Amino acid sequence: MTQKIQEKGLTAAVVTEPGRVRNVVLVGHSGAGKTTLIEALLAATGTISRAGTVVDGTTVTDHDPAAVRQQRSVSLSCAPLVHDGVKINLLDTPGYADFVGELRAGLRAADAAVFVVSAVDGVDEATVVLWEECAAIGMPRAVTITRLDHPRADYEGTLQDCQEAFGENVMPIYQPMLGDDGQSVVGLLGLVSLRVLDYSAGYPPQARDAEPEHLNPIKDDRDLLIEGIIAESEDETLMDRYVAGELISTDTLVPDLEKAVARGNFYPVIPVCAETGVGLDALLDGMVSSAPSPLEHELPVVTGVDGTPRPPLVCDPDGPLVAEVVKTTIDRHVGRVSLVRVFSGTLRPELVVHVSGHGLAERGHADHDADERIAHVYSPLGSQLREVGSCVAGDICAITKSGSAETGDTLSGKDRPLLMEPWTMPEPLLPIAVVAKSRSDEDAMARNLARLVAGDPTLRLERNPDTHQLVLWCMGESHADVVLDRLRSGGVELDTEPVKVSLRETFGAAAKGHGRHVKQSGGHGQYAVCSIEVEPLPRGTGFEFVDRVVGGAVPHNYIPSVEKGVRAQLERGIVAGYPVVDLRVTLVDGKAHSVDSSDAAFQTAGALALRTAAEQGQIALLEPVDEIVVRVPDTYVGAVMSDLSGRRGRPLGTESEENGEHSLVRAEVPATELVRYAVELRALTSGTGTFTRTYARHEPMPAHLADAVRKEHAAR
Secondary structure, three states, rough: EEEEEEOOOOEEEEOHHHEEEEEEEOOOOOOHHHHHHHHHHHHOOOOOOOOOOOOOOOOOOOOHHHHHHOOOOOOEEEEEEEEEOOEEEEOOOOOOOOHHHHHHHHHOOOOEEEEEOOOOOOHHHHHHHHHHHHOOOOOEEEEEEEOOOOOOHHHHHHHHHHHHHOOOOOOEEEEEEEEEOOEEEEEEEEEOOOOEEEOOOHHHHHHHEEEEEHOOOOOHHHHHHHHHHOOOOOOHHHHHHHHHOOOOHHHHHHHHHHHHHHHOEEEEEEEOEEEOOEHHHHHHHHHHHOOOOOOOOOOOOOEEEOEEEEOOOOOOOOOEEEEEEEEEEEEOOOOEEEEEEEEEEEEEOOOOEEEEEEEHHHHOOEEEEEEEOOOEEEEOOOOOEEEEOOOEOOOOEEEEEEEEOOOOOEEEOOEEOEOOOOOOOOOOOOEEEEEEEOOOHHHHHHHHHHHHHOOOOOEEEEEEOOOOEEEEEEHHHHHHHHHHHHHHOOOOOOEOOOOOOOOOEOOOEEEEEEEEEEEEEOOOOOEEEEEEEEOOOOOOOEEEEEOOOOOOOOHHHHHHHHHHHHHHHHOOOOOOOEEEEEEEEEEEEEOOOOOOOOOOHHHHHHHHHHHHHHHHEEEEEEEEEEEEEEEEHHHHHHHHHHHHOOOOEEEEEEEOOOOEEEEEEEEEEEEHOOOOOHHHHHHOOOOOOOEEEEEEEEEEEEHHHHHHHHHHHHHH
């Protein structure tokens, strides 16, 4: 059953049965109208008194300050409503590729997806990528075409784009009806029901049977729709009956349509105009009748915290508690807020749960396990939190003030800790180097960065040991802008600086060096002399130190001191401040003093000997080379390969994927040429290209580039 409770003036729906829940994520490119559509649905169901606007920054789901400033969604947000006694959790996701992590979190929490496509802009290539994201996990999908009232709206053209881009079984189940002016959409005609929904007098519509003159224009579309539904029907006799001329009843077609949609085999198209209310009830009806309930959706795999197998989950409110944190945000008033999807059991206030997070140590999320008490459970409506008494399996809720829960963590019973199989997160590939403006800002920046990393698995934080830069790895420029904006809004004064690539230095030829460190200033002096021979080694060999001193020229106890001094100089670098690698240093001779020699003196002499050897050793700079794999539609292969060649890349070959529409381009490219490749590849391929990179080796840098690095180092 579905109940409504009121807390501090805010009404929230509470369900006790998973079958009365629908979790629907809205997906589409930026500007398609997802947020505006959610506002209209909330207003139409009485969840809010009036719809806000993106321009005014008053929408429910775009409550993030960065979203208000940029006038576009930048994070996942939940907005529940009730329609026909069913609670629908609407999940608003950003449409821009930089925030694909938020999209995947929404897909994890949802059981069905509605693709929002603008009748003005149509289907772009980024939307096709999003469709592929959903198809890869078997997510049931529907399509709604919005902005029908715009002067440049082209419903028929957009419908055709959807069918070409998304493939078979994308079919309209309603036809827009125009008003007397021939432009404005005032109604919908159901292609299965043959019923007219008339919105000319406003929302809700007046329903009536279609007039005879309406039937002939839709005959072809209706026949195709019926054939598509019958093809997906479990009744194998239905097609034969239809071909034989039998009139298949609406009562037979509608259940088959709903089952095909819930199974993810059929994708209905519903035209909607959020501003006038056209189609809102049709979309809501479709979510209730066709979107699978949590009882019908396959649940993620669970294991023990130690990785041992566990039985498959069942969406049962009385089963063991298993829930997942799909989004973590920091609210300035209540602190950490965790958006939670409950998959099994029931989450209640004052319940002690086990919080587990594993497998994201590389991104700054150390493995952690802790027991925590859930003080309150809330039903979120954007940024508003309405306290509820429980959250059953299949539903979505929010908890606050958790000390350890991060995005992707599993909440389970204290006595039976479990771990959910994590969803796949893309690798952040755009580095941004950040610097606190003052020492007093460093602590605040560290705290805020820890909070951001806890909430965003697509953000990676690292301190580069070679360049000593603090680097934020982001998904793209827009993602970086939001992260920096959030840092600054938290009171941190910071700057960004060019990202430095971890170069290496090495000897290009054998050399000899002599280190003499002799100081006499009265009293105890310093005395150490050593001679070394240096020879380069093959790439990746590392460093070798060899002792060939004869006759005790360097006392045995000072030989490790020479090596220590050499190693220290290797770490500091010689000509550009980068570590020196792949060489053998042989200590061949030296001198010591019975009183003035010391460990420190021989360390200094060893470092000096290496520096003098470098003066004749032709020091070369080595740059890291990465092997990259670029995935692009076939139409962009030539452009990508040409671009990689301009980056000093060496192509390794291309291969076509099984679907025949995408190719993988492999190449080796210097890392210095890849600092902004995440941004530039997206621009080159209209947002459709993605890539991965792995370190291959270090190779000599071209002379003119190496000279520029040396000059820059000398100028500092």
